[in-house]
Amino acid sequence: NAGVTQTPKFRILKIGQSMTLQCTQDMNHNYMYWYRQDPGMGLKLIYYSVGAGITDKGEVPNGYNVSRSTTEDFPLRLELAAPSQTSVYFCASSPGGLAGGNSYEQYFGPGTRLTVT
Amino acid sequence: GEDVEQSLFLSVREGDSSVINCTYTDSSSTYLYWYKQEPGAGLQLLTYIFSNMDMKQDQRLTVLLNKKDKHLSLRIADTQTGDSAIYFCAEKGRNFNKFYFGSGTKLNVKP
Numbered sequence: 001n002a003g004v005t006q007t008p009k010f011r012i013l014k015i016g017q018s019m020t021l022q023c024t025q026d027m028n029h030n031y032m033y034w035y036r037q038d039p040g041m042g043l044k045l046i047y048y049s050v051g052a053g054i055t056d057k058g059e060v061p062n063g064y065n066v067s068r069s070t071t072e073d074f075p076l077r078l079e080l081a082a083p084s085q086t087s088v089y090f091c092a093s094s095p096g097g098l099a100g101g102n103s104y105e106q107y108f109g110p111g112t113r114l115t116v117t
Numbered sequence: 118g119e120d121v122e123q124s125l126f127l128s129v130r131e132g133d134s135s136v137i138n139c140t141y142t143d144s145s146s147t148y149l150y151w152y153k154q155e156p157g158a159g160l161q162l163l164t165y166i167f168s169n170m171d172m173k174q175d176q177r178l179t180v181l182l183n184k185k186d187k188h189l190s191l192r193i194a195d196t197q198t199g200d201s202a203i204y205f206c207a208e209k210g211r212n213f214n215k216f217y218f219g220s221g222t223k224l225n226v227k228p
Binding site: 004033035040041042043044045048058090092105106107108109110111 | 121125150157158159160161162165205215216217218219220221
């Protein structure tokens with residue numbers, strides 16, 4: 001299993017440009033998450049999904065959109081990039097749907113480092 | 118949102134024990150987690166504890182939970198240079214889809 005993969009690893013955007021951050025998992029996990037990590041800060045939840053066709057906002061959804069057309073893929077879209085969106089973006093997945101702490105264990109991708117100038 | 122707080126840095130000598138502390142505000146937390154992040158990588162789960170437990174031990178790792186004070190700690194025995202990383206505390210509240218992370222504690226292990 002590859003686990004959670006993210007592309008690209010790095011990207012520089014100009015203000016106002018758009019892009020899609022890709023995330024794929026091959027573990028058949030129900031739950032998927034997008035976080036951003038700003039320097040010296042913890043992770044902030046942007047959006048999450050509990051299954052194909054279902055998405056919901058996290059703490060910091062403004063400026064982003066997501067879709068979940070398949071179990072495997074959970075892309076994050078930035079429509080009009082702003083300098084405040086400069087961050088490292090992590091995608092994660094977890095089995096979910098079962099009792100027990102380990103069903104919520106999140107498996108993280110390696111991250112996408114995005115700079116908006 | 119919920120608050121999860123950690124000190125930013127900890128420096129220890131190889132072979133000593135490390136204790137990383139975390140406080141949280143959500144009294145309805147069900148599970149609390151410790152993640153490790155190595156440079157340039159995503160987070161990796163180290164261990165977790167259910168909120169009705171006081172302690173959990175897993176090889177060199179000991180997690181202590183004081184639910185009354187909302188305080189969580191991670192003790193790493195016989196700390197090695199390979200333990201140098203950022204350690205994140207996270208809690209899952211009753212809204213089972215949401216997790217709240219601390220800002221991370223950077224552990225530096227000196228040889």
